[in-house]
Amino acid sequence: MKKYPDAKVILTVRDFEAWYKSVDNTVFRAGPQTPLEKIKMIGKLLASARARKVVKCIKFFKKTFFANELQGQFQDKEFAKKAWEDHIADVKATVPKEMLLVYDVRDGWGPLCKFLGVPEPADPLPHLNKKENFKEMLPQLMKGKMV
Secondary structure, eight states, X not given: OOSOTTOOEEEEOOOHHHHXXXXXXXXXXXXXXXXXXXXXXXXXXXXXXXXXXXXXXXXXXXXXXXXXXXXXXXXXXXXXXHHHHHHHHHHHHHSXXXXXXXXXXXXXXXXXXXXXXXXXXXXXXXXOOOGXXXXXXXXXXXXXXXX
């Protein structure tokens, strides 16, 4: 808001319990877990610049989000919930109401397009980032096959 005071801000929200479960089952556990998986990962990293970039991105996210924002306490669910709620409250307190859309993707295109002043697309709102797809999506991303 300091750098772009006229910017519109979209704060995406969802049920905390669903979010926590999703993050716990995906990015929190991303990466090799067993010794065999770790050995296989070393081979992938040696052979693929793309895989190294993806791993670097995941490590950046983990450091920024889990280590810094959640102070290494993601597994303390009450701490994580308070950080979640504090973030939402901070955004609402910082961004002028007329510049802020508190948006739940389950509401579809309507509120988003109205806020941005654009017509609604005919196609349904895409939803590709589901926890059910994460284990299949990550290897494809590392191979450069994601669009």
